Amino acid sequence: MREASVLSSSQDLWQSCVDHLAQELPEQQFNTWIRPLVAEVAADLSKVTIQVANRFKLDWIRAQYAGRISALLEKISGHGIHLELALAQREAPVRSSPLTRSFEGNGVAEPAALGVPDDVAGAPFKNRLNTALTFDTLIEGTANRMGRAAAMHVSSSLGQLYNPLFIYGGVGLGKTHLMHAIGNKLLADNPASKVLYIHAEQFVSDVVKAYQRKTFDEFKERYHSLDLLLIDDVQFLANKDRTQEEFFNAFEALLTKKSHIVMTSDTYPKGLTDIHERLVSRFDSGLTVAIEPPELEMRVAILIRKAEAEGTVMPEEVAFFVAKNVRSNVRELEGALRKILAYSRFNLKEISIQLAREALRDLLSIQNRQISVENIQKTVADYYKIKVADMYSKKRPASIARPRQIAMYLAKELTQKSLPEIGELFGGRDHTTVLHAVRKMSAERQQMTELNQQLHVLEQTLKG
Numbered sequence: 001m002r003e004a005s006v007l008s009s010s011q012d013l014w015q016s017c018v019d020h021l022a023q024e025l026p027e028q029q030f031n032t033w034i035r036p037l038v039a040e041v042a043a044d045l046s047k048v049t050i051q052v053a054n055r056f057k058l059d060w061i062r063a064q065y066a067g068r069i070s071a072l073l074e075k076i077s078g079h080g081i082h083l084e085l086a087l088a089q090r091e092a093p094v095r096s097s098p099l100t101r102s103f104e105g106n107g108v109a110e111p112a113a114l115g116v117p118d119d120v121a122g123a124p125f126k127n128r129l130n131t132a133l134t135f136d137t138l139i140e141g142t143a144n145r146m147g148r149a150a151a152m153h154v155s156s157s158l159g160q161l162y163n164p165l166f167i168y169g170g171v172g173l174g175k176t177h178l179m180h181a182i183g184n185k186l187l188a189d190n191p192a193s194k195v196l197y198i199h200a201e202q203f204v205s206d207v208v209k210a211y212q213r214k215t216f217d218e219f220k221e222r223y224h225s226l227d228l229l230l231i232d233d234v235q236f237l238a239n240k241d242r243t244q245e246e247f248f249n250a251f252e253a254l255l256t257k258k259s260h261i262v263m264t265s266d267t268y269p270k271g272l273t274d275i276h277e278r279l280v281s282r283f284d285s286g287l288t289v290a291i292e293p294p295e296l297e298m299r300v301a302i303l304i305r306k307a308e309a310e311g312t313v314m315p316e317e318v319a320f321f322v323a324k325n326v327r328s329n330v331r332e333l334e335g336a337l338r339k340i341l342a343y344s345r346f347n348l349k350e351i352s353i354q355l356a357r358e359a360l361r362d363l364l365s366i367q368n369r370q371i372s373v374e375n376i377q378k379t380v381a382d383y384y385k386i387k388v389a390d391m392y393s394k395k396r397p398a399s400i401a402r403p404r405q406i407a408m409y410l411a412k413e414l415t416q417k418s419l420p421e422i423g424e425l426f427g428g429r430d431h432t433t434v435l436h437a438v439r440k441m442s443a444e445r446q447q448m449t450e451l452n453q454q455l456h457v458l459e460q461t462l463k464g
């Protein structure tokens with residue numbers, strides 16, 4: 001543990017606290033809840049203000065982590081610290097984790113939405129590119145070869161082939177990185193180009209704002225004048241009719257003047273739901289490429305290169321060990337690497353397989369863990385702050401019945417259990433009750449952004 005006197009700056013205090021949490025918490029929890037936090041530390045270290053993206057996260061962090069964070073900060077600094085949690089101003093969604101997308105409670109509703117933050121109309125033009133995400137830092141492998149080649153091509157011959165470029169794939173595979181790389185390369189070659197990176201949700205909010213303020217002319221001027229529009233996660237345009245119409249208009253205007261459009265999504269165009277057919281067919285009219293999960297060699301290369309970027313050498317055998325055990329996506333790999341580096345730094349130990357095994361023990365044990373109905377019941381009960389016993393009880397108030405239905409739905413989705421078996425585990429309920437819950441939740445999650453987000457968090461937590 002570091003002493004107060006060793007802390008060279010206020011940011012050191014927060015970093016130390018985060019490093020500790022990285023070691024203490026399961027990977028998924030750390031990535032979901034702690035990693036995205038931004039903290040301001042008073043120069044005299046007497047107060048730490050943590051900015052949290054939305055109310056839902058704020059409540060969760062207050063309930064689950066604030067106590068531990070406070071205790072750690074006090075232990076590290078050696079004195080009392082006032083910890084404050086505050087709602088952050090909504091930022092451009094350059095995201096660091098799949099769960100840090102800028103959902104605001106129920107999501108940004110279309111034109112009736114209130115309180116849309118003020119960060120586009122009237123403001124000086126910002127391209128929102130993250131300059132760290134370039135082709136140089138994007139490691140190539142079979143999984144992303146085609147996407148990378150297409151992206152390179154687009155950045156060097158804008159408006160010609162592959163327009164629009166539609167990139168799809170699972171979470172944390174480098175789609176966003178690829179988009180920023182295109183923008184950064186274009187700007188490096190042609191600094192006068194007008195580029196905009198935007199998350200689809202922010203586009204929705206821009207439409208809402210233009211609608212509320214009757215500033216569609218400015219909106220059109222802003223979007224239709226671009227040379228390159230990079231729009232991330234277009235699946236978020238689902239069910240937003242007005243936004244889709246405006247997107248369609250921008251799309252047509254940009255293609256007509258041979259500007260380029262690059263989009264990402266979690267699915268291929270025809271797999272998108274609740275997006276107008278005419279848009280979907282436009283999405284598919286250029287080049288559509290998939291990004292696959294990285295293969296073993298690529299995972300090894302990513303670990304070695306990222307360790308290098310942190311000024312550390314990761315022996316190849318350690319990289320293999322980690323790459324074999326962390327298979328899902330690059331974001332998870334980055335998380336594993338961060339844990340290993342923090343562990344090595346704190347324990348003053350060289351990076352070895354043994355050290356990696358220790359640093360990743362939670363992650364490795366979670367991987368070996370089967371998801372059980374009991375675990376689902378406990379996790380859901382904790383999440384909605386009800387008693388685990390209520391999962392089996394006959395109580396009917398919505399505050400209890402609903403989490404119970406959610407747990408039943410997750411039990412069906414994440415385990416091999418049959419409906420009667422699940423019913424049995426929920427206090428001997430009939431299989432039709434379980435079926436009803438499963439159908440209800442699958443239908444509602446399509447309609448309700450907030451529920452979908454909560455289910456996503458629960459699924460990620462349970463899957464580790």
Ligand SMILES: Nc1ncnc2c1ncn2[C@@H]1O[C@H](COP(=O)(O)OP(=O)(O)OP(=O)(O)O)[C@@H](O)[C@H]1O
Nearest residue numbers: 098137138139170171172173174175176177330331
């Ligand atoms: N091939 C790669 N080489 C180096 N870093 C990578 C590569 N692929 C992804 N990354 C890094 O992994 C992290 C996750 O990537 P990114 O945010 O681009 O994923 P994504 O596919 O957009 O995921 P999501 O759908 O969750 O937004 C980023 O930090 C990114 O820089």
